[in-house]
Amino acid sequence: MDLISSLALGFSVALDPINILYCFIGVLLGTLVGVLPGIGPTATIAMLLPITFSLQAETALIMLAGIYYGAQYGGSTTAILINLPGESSAAVTAIDGYQMARKGRAGPALAAAAIGSFFAGSVATLLLAFFAPPLARAALNFGAPEYFSLIVLGLLVSIALAHGSILKALGMIVLGLLLGMVGQDIYTGTPRFTFGVRELFGGLNFVAVAVGVFGVAEILRNLENEKEREVGVTEVKNLWLTRDDIKRVIAPILRGTVIGSVLGVLPGGGHILSAFASYSAEKRLSRTPQEFGHGAIEGVAGPESANNAAAQTSFIPLMTLGIPAHPVMALMIGAFILQGITPGPNVINEQPALFWGIIASMWVGNFLLVVLNLPLVGLWVKMLSIPYRVLFPAIVLFACIGTFSINQNIFDIYAIAFFGILGYLLIRFGCEPAPLLLGFVLGPLLEEHLRRAMIISRGDPMIFLHRPISATLLGLALLAVIVAVLPSIRKKRTEVFVEDD
Amino acid sequence: MKTFVKILAAGLVAGSALSAVAVMAQDYPTQPVTIVVPFSAGGPTDTVTRLVAAAMSEDLGQQVVVQNVGGAGGTLGAGQVAAANPDGYTLLLHHIGMSTAPALYASLPYDPMTDFAPIGLVTEVPMTIVARKDFEPATLEDLIAYIKEKGEDITYANAGIGAASQLCGLLFMDALGTKMTEVPYQGTGPAMTDLLGGQIDMMCDQTTNTTSQIQAGEIKAYAVTTPDRIAVLPELPTLAEGGLDNFNLSVWHGLYAPAGTDQAIIDRLSQSLQKALADENVGNSFAELGTYPVPADQATPAALKQKLEGQIALWAEVIKAAGVSAQ
Amino acid sequence: MALNASRNDLASGAIFVALGGYFALEAMRYEFGTPFRMGPGFMPVVLGGILVALGVAVAAKGTGKPDTEAPAPWPWRGLVLVLGTILFFAATIRGLGFIPVVLISGLATALSSSRNSLLSSLVISVGLCVLCMLIFVIGLGLLVPWIGPWLRF
Numbered sequence: 001m002d003l004i005s006s007l008a009l010g011f012s013v014a015l016d017p018i019n020i021l022y023c024f025i026g027v028l029l030g031t032l033v034g035v036l037p038g039i040g041p042t043a044t045i046a047m048l049l050p051i052t053f054s055l056q057a058e059t060a061l062i063m064l065a066g067i068y069y070g071a072q073y074g075g076s077t078t079a080i081l082i083n084l085p086g087e088s089s090a091a092v093t094a095i096d097g098y099q100m101a102r103k104g105r106a107g108p109a110l111a112a113a114a115i116g117s118f119f120a121g122s123v124a125t126l127l128l129a130f131f132a133p134p135l136a137r138a139a140l141n142f143g144a145p146e147y148f149s150l151i152v153l154g155l156l157v158s159i160a161l162a163h164g165s166i167l168k169a170l171g172m173i174v175l176g177l178l179l180g181m182v183g184q185d186i187y188t189g190t191p192r193f194t195f196g197v198r199e200l201f202g203g204l205n206f207v208a209v210a211v212g213v214f215g216v217a218e219i220l221r222n223l224e225n226e227k228e229r230e231v232g233v234t235e236v237k238n239l240w241l242t243r244d245d246i247k248r249v250i251a252p253i254l255r256g257t258v259i260g261s262v263l264g265v266l267p268g269g270g271h272i273l274s275a276f277a278s279y280s281a282e283k284r285l286s287r288t289p290q291e292f293g294h295g296a297i298e299g300v301a302g303p304e305s306a307n308n309a310a311a312q313t314s315f316i317p318l319m320t321l322g323i324p325a326h327p328v329m330a331l332m333i334g335a336f337i338l339q340g341i342t343p344g345p346n347v348i349n350e351q352p353a354l355f356w357g358i359i360a361s362m363w364v365g366n367f368l369l370v371v372l373n374l375p376l377v378g379l380w381v382k383m384l385s386i387p388y389r390v391l392f393p394a395i396v397l398f399a400c401i402g403t404f405s406i407n408q409n410i411f412d413i414y415a416i417a418f419f420g421i422l423g424y425l426l427i428r429f430g431c432e433p434a435p436l437l438l439g440f441v442l443g444p445l446l447e448e449h450l451r452r453a454m455i456i457s458r459g460d461p462m463i464f465l466h467r468p469i470s471a472t473l474l475g476l477a478l479l480a481v482i483v484a485v486l487p488s489i490r491k492k493r494t495e496v497f498v499e500d501d
Numbered sequence: 502m503k504t505f506v507k508i509l510a511a512g513l514v515a516g517s518a519l520s521a522v523a524v525m526a527q528d529y530p531t532q533p534v535t536i537v538v539p540f541s542a543g544g545p546t547d548t549v550t551r552l553v554a555a556a557m558s559e560d561l562g563q564q565v566v567v568q569n570v571g572g573a574g575g576t577l578g579a580g581q582v583a584a585a586n587p588d589g590y591t592l593l594l595h596h597i598g599m600s601t602a603p604a605l606y607a608s609l610p611y612d613p614m615t616d617f618a619p620i621g622l623v624t625e626v627p628m629t630i631v632a633r634k635d636f637e638p639a640t641l642e643d644l645i646a647y648i649k650e651k652g653e654d655i656t657y658a659n660a661g662i663g664a665a666s667q668l669c670g671l672l673f674m675d676a677l678g679t680k681m682t683e684v685p686y687q688g689t690g691p692a693m694t695d696l697l698g699g700q701i702d703m704m705c706d707q708t709t710n711t712t713s714q715i716q717a718g719e720i721k722a723y724a725v726t727t728p729d730r731i732a733v734l735p736e737l738p739t740l741a742e743g744g745l746d747n748f749n750l751s752v753w754h755g756l757y758a759p760a761g762t763d764q765a766i767i768d769r770l771s772q773s774l775q776k777a778l779a780d781e782n783v784g785n786s787f788a789e790l791g792t793y794p795v796p797a798d799q800a801t802p803a804a805l806k807q808k809l810e811g812q813i814a815l816w817a818e819v820i821k822a823a824g825v826s827a828q
Numbered sequence: 829m830a831l832n833a834s835r836n837d838l839a840s841g842a843i844f845v846a847l848g849g850y851f852a853l854e855a856m857r858y859e860f861g862t863p864f865r866m867g868p869g870f871m872p873v874v875l876g877g878i879l880v881a882l883g884v885a886v887a888a889k890g891t892g893k894p895d896t897e898a899p900a901p902w903p904w905r906g907l908v909l910v911l912g913t914i915l916f917f918a919a920t921i922r923g924l925g926f927i928p929v930v931l932i933s934g935l936a937t938a939l940s941s942s943r944n945s946l947l948s949s950l951v952i953s954v955g956l957c958v959l960c961m962l963i964f965v966i967g968l969g970l971l972v973p974w975i976g977p978w979l980r981f
Contacts (some may be wrong), residue, residue, distance in 0.1 A: 140699075177875050216911075220903055393934050394956055413921075456863060
């Protein structure tokens, strides 16, 4: 079937009034759960699965998909407003988004996030429509050695996340990697660093760690000098992007879309890297890198675009091969099965209306999201005028209840307190929390892929160089290090000359 | 007296939907029933549970809610139900892992035999021996000869300690008397991805995960692990046909209540489970998954108890012989 | 005491050394493995060692360069009340139930700001309790008793 008639079929499904309605319900719910920390799309989709029994297969899946990408959209809101990221991608948005909000520029930050998300989501959906099967095939060439090299590249490039001491940033990354190793070792079943607590066998919960080192630590910071100054936002400067802002966000949005689309296709954890990778790229390419970490709008627009592009393209392995890229996609598989459709390579041929209907609905959904979210910007910004002394108890409670609701695991809440104090101390002593979170999400992947690659190669480390994709990625990593080190060497030399004079 | 106080207390907190109201078993259920799935949402066990839960809600006239309590190979969720109030409002739907946990975990905080009241078997999912598309052996006989020849040169994927795919591999290698190189994954999804990409050689997994890939010709299938051929993949021989007599493995799922639950409630639930399994919708959805509901005489407390007992003994031996432990 | 070093660098270096040391030493007890089959101890031992080295480097870099800014005062009241509240929430949510725990937690956290009086804290906690009930229990169907088993005799 040619693409035009396929898309026509898709739109005839997606533009059915019932489906538009459920698409709207999906993205609305997604936005709401994305805004609340803790309760994420996984929990929401799981809870709504039984309700979708009674719906048509297309309608049900359109709604569930809407929840997922709607949540990606909403996730940035709390990260920007109150420094409380609910997912790994939103953690990156929090770095500069929250600083913008503190300077009274929450409006432009939210608007940039919404526009970037809309653009990236639409373009990535186009990719999904045109190239899904070949992209999925290409992604299968990524085995353990390739993922390992990709993660090494990601870690080395992301040192740019730091705006202070590089040594401290490295330390935070390594600490994050180590924290990611808490829990049962998947290769031998050995419980590591669990103190014999069975609840820790599954590892530390990301939301608990993120809420601790970002949200709670920030509250403690703000309580330091409470007597002398009013915390929070003093004045709201403007709600909408200025002409200068628009000029600054165009390129980051384009680059973020490319980075996110490519990484999102990889089922073994590529999407996790997308927001971090985009942030690093923007900081590297910026003419004013010193602004990053202090409210650079590029640092919001780029990662937000990347993470939404990745959210759409991560449907590619699911829809064309029937393999899930992450827990939400696993749930979507469950939803397919409950509807009597076995997800797999045959869906595109056997259920064309469903396949193209879901794709077309993503444009509809992204459009609905932007219509829904732009007017909300004003409302969210108003929320910041709530005095901080009222706001922060709410943040603490939302964090606790939200985290508890994920797995009903009280150890996740203890973890918030632990990471709150640890994060507070480290931030107080000049270390930044974002690299720690990056290490935390990548740590288990790094170890898993390294060990698997070594098993497959029978202990021969040359496997990383013999495989062309892996070797290329490692070459890029080496290049990144050289590029990072060269300027400082050159600078030292000029300094030496200056002193000689 | 105590009951009286409880009713009084319940009156005091009127309006709270989840307060423990002491009711007589005949009235059961008077509030939503929770089935705990000890795995994350979206997996095969979760899907099976949600299908059954939906059908049971209709029969019980109360909502049956599925709650995912994942972690520690299913022992967290099971432990939570073992410690729950035996009032019939917290149940557990667990698979074969219920019988392997005692052998895998030295310090299990519950005993599968004494801390639970079995309600009934739910389904037995067959497993399939599969390999990457371009794997050399053509038939089951070829495969067995090939494995005996190459041994550890063959990479065999599993979904981690105690996963059904690992158990199947252990039993298979045990039957052949050879070892392959085991490559653990975080769940069957990533393992299937690498099998599709030809990164690894072989895997043994439930039909729930493999059927669509086999039918699409994306992976090669050699055999099913059940004593009889299965309806969705009729061309696949059984392992017994390949000369591995007595090879019988399926991922069985059972429904349990905490020990001490009123017998009348257990009977009511067992009856409701049988009705759910007879439901045409459930049957069709199960068929989509490559499995089938157990017959009514298996969805009983006695049948599940017998199954559990036999399997605990079997796995204790196999797991000990393989030297596997999750501590 | 005139310390000729950056307190911040020394302190963060110390945290790195302590945590890296813990991870590395604890991981020594796990199997190290071979390059073919790396054991569970391999990565933590290596990374723990790197973290210790980075901690030493951070501290070394800070010697001779005292901090220019005076350290901010410690928010003792906040530390005790905010962290205490979170621990209290974790310990009692199952036992006491949603309403009492959220009321008490809201009150305690609000009090950790010296800008809140007792009255305003009470108002905040009641308001938050209603809001959280609406969002999480009614809206999202969180499975938690409103009044927990400890309060039911």
